[in-house]
Amino acid sequence: MSSIRARATLVDGMAEVRALISHPMDAPDEETGDEGHFIQEVIAEINGEKVLHAHWGPSISPNPLIEFETEAEAGDTLKIRYTDNRGEGESHEMELA
Amino acid sequence: MEQQQVDTQRRKLLTGALGLGGVGTAVGLGVLAPSQALASWREESIMATSLEEGLNAVLGATDYEESDEIRIDAPEVAENGETVPITIDTSLPDVESITVYVPENNAPVSAVFELGGKTKPKVSQRIQMADTSDVVAIAKSNGKLYGTSRRVRVTIGGCGG
Secondary structure, three states: OOOEEEEEEEEEEEEEEEEEEEOOEOOOOOOEEEEOOEEEEEEEOOOOOOEEEEEEEOOOOEEEEEEEEOOOOOOOOEEEEEEEOOOOOOEEEOOOO | HHHHHHHHHHHHHHHOOOOOOOHHHHHHHHOOOOOHHHHHOOOOHHOOOOOOHHHHHHOOOOEEEOOEEEHHHHHHEEEEEOEEEEEEEEOOOEEEEEEEEEEEEEEEOOEEEEEEEEEEEEEEEEEEOOEEEEEEEEEEEEEEEEEEEEEEEEOOOOOOO
């Protein structure tokens, strides 16, 4: 199952997007040398065009939520993807309706 | 049990690959799609422990003009600093980026959002706050920096990065 859950509502030519990512967002610990495990980047695209690029650090809460609004219409493809500091990531694609 | 062992091995493999210098290696292993690896995280800003350094790295400046056209929606009192919901909204034109920082956190630059031209300058997320602090939002509009701040009192601190 994808760790990204997204919902988009189309209102007057805008998509209100709300995405939830299941992720621990563990902060690094300098004392123990633990590098932590946290998402660094979240990128959203509509039909392949980048509409949002978020740069995150470990001070974003676990299981992060991100909300934004961008121009879009029914039939457009919304893609949300993230990468974390271990180089792992996931991508979620949906058609707007 | 078996699954756990596999996971541990995979983790080791990954750590090894990255240790060898290798986002390239990670791509080879099929861990990342190439397009994902190409994105550039603003590490200097996000991991900076000094506010000045962090802001300089992302915005090229630490000064901004106070603006009442930026709104920060946040609770006045956050009982749990682990999860503080924040919304930044601005009526400024041509906003390229929104930067959120929490001066009292160990890593004060919390997030940087780069916005495409079709995206409304309004973003929401949940952040961790180590202690009572101002939350500051800076919008880059027409190449200039505008900002505003809002105090959030934290009853039980989150680790705050």
